[in-house]
Amino acid sequence: MTAQTFDRKHRVMTSFRFALTVAMIWTACCGGNLAVAADGTDLAPLVKELKDVVVVLPIGVDSQRQPIDAVLPRSGFNESSGPTRVLLVGRPETASAIVASLRWFYTHADAAPLRSQFLLSAVPQLPESDKPAAYPPAGGAYTDDAPQAMYAWRWIGMQAPDAVLVVEPGESLAWFVPPMPAALRGDWAQALKPTTTGRDNELAAALVRSPANDMGLIPAVRVNLPDQQTEWLATFLSAVDDADPPVVSPARQELRKRLARTPLETATLLAKPYGHDLGSVVYIPSLALLGRVRLGELTNDPSHAEDVRQILSPYLNGQKTSQVDNGSALSGHLIFSEMATRSQGDERAALLKQTLRAADMAFDEQGRPKASMPFHSEMSDALFMGAPILAAAGQLTGDPRYYDASLRHLRFMRKLVLRDDGLYRHSPLDEAAWGRGNGFPALGLALCLSYWPADRADRPELLAMFQKHMAALAPLQDEYGCFHQVVDRPDTYREFTSTCMITFAAARGVREGWLDRQTFAPLIARAWPAINARIADDGRLVDVCTGTGKQKDLQAYYHRPAILGRDSRGGAMALLATTEMAAYDQSPPAKEGR
Numbered sequence: 001m002t003a004q005t006f007d008r009k010h011r012v013m014t015s016f017r018f019a020l021t022v023a024m025i026w027t028a029c030c031g032g033n034l035a036v037a038a039d040g041t042d043l044a045p046l047v048k049e050l051k052d053v054v055v056v057l058p059i060g061v062d063s064q065r066q067p068i069d070a071v072l073p074r075s076g077f078n079e080s081s082g083p084t085r086v087l088l089v090g091r092p093e094t095a096s097a098i099v100a101s102l103r104w105f106y107t108h109a110d111a112a113p114l115r116s117q118f119l120l121s122a123v124p125q126l127p128e129s130d131k132p133a134a135y136p137p138a139g140g141a142y143t144d145d146a147p148q149a150m151y152a153w154r155w156i157g158m159q160a161p162d163a164v165l166v167v168e169p170g171e172s173l174a175w176f177v178p179p180m181p182a183a184l185r186g187d188w189a190q191a192l193k194p195t196t197t198g199r200d201n202e203l204a205a206a207l208v209r210s211p212a213n214d215m216g217l218i219p220a221v222r223v224n225l226p227d228q229q230t231e232w233l234a235t236f237l238s239a240v241d242d243a244d245p246p247v248v249s250p251a252r253q254e255l256r257k258r259l260a261r262t263p264l265e266t267a268t269l270l271a272k273p274y275g276h277d278l279g280s281v282v283y284i285p286s287l288a289l290l291g292r293v294r295l296g297e298l299t300n301d302p303s304h305a306e307d308v309r310q311i312l313s314p315y316l317n318g319q320k321t322s323q324v325d326n327g328s329a330l331s332g333h334l335i336f337s338e339m340a341t342r343s344q345g346d347e348r349a350a351l352l353k354q355t356l357r358a359a360d361m362a363f364d365e366q367g368r369p370k371a372s373m374p375f376h377s378e379m380s381d382a383l384f385m386g387a388p389i390l391a392a393a394g395q396l397t398g399d400p401r402y403y404d405a406s407l408r409h410l411r412f413m414r415k416l417v418l419r420d421d422g423l424y425r426h427s428p429l430d431e432a433a434w435g436r437g438n439g440f441p442a443l444g445l446a447l448c449l450s451y452w453p454a455d456r457a458d459r460p461e462l463l464a465m466f467q468k469h470m471a472a473l474a475p476l477q478d479e480y481g482c483f484h485q486v487v488d489r490p491d492t493y494r495e496f497t498s499t500c501m502i503t504f505a506a507a508r509g510v511r512e513g514w515l516d517r518q519t520f521a522p523l524i525a526r527a528w529p530a531i532n533a534r535i536a537d538d539g540r541l542v543d544v545c546t547g548t549g550k551q552k553d554l555q556a557y558y559h560r561p562a563i564l565g566r567d568s569r570g571g572a573m574a575l576l577a578t579t580e581m582a583a584y585d586q587s588p589p590a591k592e593g594r
Contacts, residue, residue, distance in 0.1 A: 043069055043124065046099055053106050055479060058491035060142065060151025062127040065558065067491040068148055070155070071102055071122045077479050079259050079529060084240060084247055087161040088122040088233075089152070089203065093169040094225055095125040101233040114237055121161065126152055132199075135206035141543070141562040142493060151493070152203070154564070157213025158480075158494075158533065158542065160251035163220065165236050166204045170224025173232065177221050178205040183250060184219045188243035192235065198222060213542055213564065216251035258533050263585060266532055267295045267578035271304065273539035274571035278311050281322035283331040283385065284572050290338050291575025298582050305342065312339065316350040324358050327375040327385035333358035334447075337392035352396055359393035362386075362405035369405055372412035379550060380417040380424040380437040383410060384444030391451035400456075406448060407458055410465065422472030423487060427550040432557045433487045436545055439501030441469055443576075446505040449514060463514060466505075470515060473502055474523055481530030485545055486557050493562050496534050496544045496570050500577035503527040507577075507584040524584065531577055544570035 047056050055074055058067035076085065090098045105111050105120050129146035137149040144150075156164065174196040180186030186208070198205055206212075207220040223232050240247050261269075275288035289308045296304030312335065314320040323329055333355055340351035362373055373386030387406045394402035417424045419431065426437035445466040452459055476487050482494035483502050506524050509515035534542040543562040547569070551557050563570065 043071060043099065046071070046103060049103070050106050054102070057479060059123060059155040060147060060493060061491050061558065062148045063129060063146045065491075065555070066127075068123065068126060068151060071099075071124065072479075073106075073119050073121065076119045076121060079255065079533075083117050083119050084163070085119045085121070085159075085161040085252065086237065086240065087156065087159060087164045088120070088124070088167055089126055089156075089164060090122065090124045090167040091128065091169065092125045094167045097225055097229075097232075098122050098124040098167055105233070114241075117241060118237060121159070123152065132202070134201040135203050136210045136212070141564065143559050143561050147559075153206075153212050154493075154543065154562075156207070156218070157211070157215045157251065160215055160249065160255040161218060162247050162249045162252055163240055164204065164207055164218055165233075166202075166220065166222040167232070168222060168224050170226060172224070172226055173229045174224040175221060176204065176224075178208050180208045180219060181217065184208060184217055185243070185245065185247075186219055188239055188247065189219065189221055191239040191242060192221065192223075196224065211251065214536060214540055216249060216254040218249045218251045219247060255533055258535065258537075259529050261532060263528070263532075263578045263581035264295070264298060266535055267291070267575060267582060268299070269537050270535065270539055270571055270575050270578060271295055273566055274568065274575055276307075276311070278315075278335070280329075281315065281332040281335075282326075282328040283334070284328070284569050286332040286335040286572075288568065288572035288575055289335050291572065291579050293338065293342070294579040294583075295575070298579060298586070305339075308335075308339065309347075312336070312351075315354055316347070322354065322357065324361060325375070327373075327377065327379075327382055330358045330361065330373060330375065330389050331385045333389055334392060337389065337396060340396055355389070355393055355396060358389050359402055359405075362390055362402070362409070369401070369408065372409045373405075376409075376413060376416075377427070377550065378416055379427045380413070380434075381426075381440045383413050383417075383424075384440040384447075386413075387444050388447035388451065391448040395451040395453075403452065403456060403458075407462065410445075410448070410462070414465070422468050424469070426548075426557075429550050430553050430556075432551065432554045434548065434551075434557050435483055435485045435487050435492075435495040435498030436501065436548065438469075438473060438487050439483075439498040439573075442466075442473065442505035443501045445469065446508045446514075449512070450508065466509065466514060470502075470505060470509060470520070474506075474519065477502075477523055477526060479526075481526035481528070485560065485562070486554065489554075489558075492558055493543050494530070495562070496531075496541055497573045498545075499527060500531055500570075500573035503531060504573075504577045504580045507580045511580075511584050511587045524581075528581055531574065531581075535574055538566075539571060540565050541567055541570040541574065 043056050054071050056069050056071055059070050060068050062068055088098050102122055127148050133149035137153050141150045175192040175194045176196045176198040177189040177194040204220040204222040207218045211217055271292050275292040278285050292304040293308050315322055336351045336354035340348050343351055362370055376382035386409045390402045390406035419425055423433040424438050424441050425431050426434040449466060452462060477483055478490055483498045484490055485492035485495040506520045510517050510520050542564055544567045546561045546563055548560050
């Protein structure tokens, strides 16, 4: 270390010690901006003071369904290489020290050199349950009575910081540096002069041993703070700053690699594990097959369509018969209608026959129209399950009865599940606007518009349904680009399939001129990296809500399992979204209002 560098770091640490001491005295004596309430430190004053610099977002909820907040630099949502990213994770007892350190870091002149080198984020107070949390958390997400550890673990994995500092209370200043594998190049942490030991299953030890969210390992250290200790952050940042080579976590390297992929590259990866069977004609494998067909068209690779034709052939030649006995089966027949538009002669006739097996469920035995498609179960899913197959049948046959039936079904379902604010409740059992329960209407209406004649007199009504719903959804996208498990509850988890479905609808809408480009292009631009980051090269996905029927209350939607790994439902929606994003990137701007 040069004398000049030593002098700069000495000034930084002296400044930090003084500023933090003043802030903590003000907190204790004057009830200032860092006041600690009974339930923790109030972050609102800090955010108000630094509103142009940081934002507070929930990472999840605790056992009492209270939000767990993170303080994040606004510039941190740009995932370019940039500065080293450091995350502080505290306890309620250390929250005031973390908030004071954030204020110093983002406002004090002596911290300016550090601000050019680091992006500093924090979860100031991660609540503990009755017993110390064990990491990696066992069990499913986010289903148990103390979900905070799982929320933290998965969020940290997606955040992919370069280094994590866990801040806990202690009688004296003490550093714990867990044994780090060679890949982490953790020698820099020895400069902290560790003096205490730790548990193998505490957060810092787990992060260096187990890749959170399967993203990658993250260097992590724990510090124990006595009440009056003030220079811990500067000490830690100095150690990271001195590292040679610079500290870049494997998790961040993996995140950068994912974000560098194009939509076509990601779709090609997804097409390896997904879209290779149709054991039952239901919507999940059907949409995955459609995604592969669209990928082939975008890449001029006919092998995808040829393979899909082989998969469908048993249903066309009578070897297998599809069962049309639930809503998923209705929409599952979309693969037949889509392939019919790409076929001729006897093959087209056979595909049309399969399409009409589902579409004709809209009529009774005398051919009279029913009030709605069957199997709707009073759920918003049915806007997708029942309406597009009817519109597709209308497109293939030219018979207006199918368009009439599609619109009739949409009107019927909207009376059941459309809320006054333009969102869809999942079912009449509860007002909860489930994420995928809004993804289904967005996707369903986008597909209906794709099949609908431009000159039908009722097209403006259909277009208005779509536009009003998308306008209601747009403000609910979070800073990461995600939509949530309950779309208007940002403390629920960032749900993968709803983000894919809404992004598909937005991209299709802008591409076709149904949505205002100026309004929705930024939404699409934020959503794409959120989707891309949550797809591993081998098709593993992050936080796919499991299959979900009617739930009795809002709490039940909070606790629906979130799948980490390969998932056929998530893979199908990801293939739709990635191929639509590829088409969006390749398409010139459309004339709006079509």
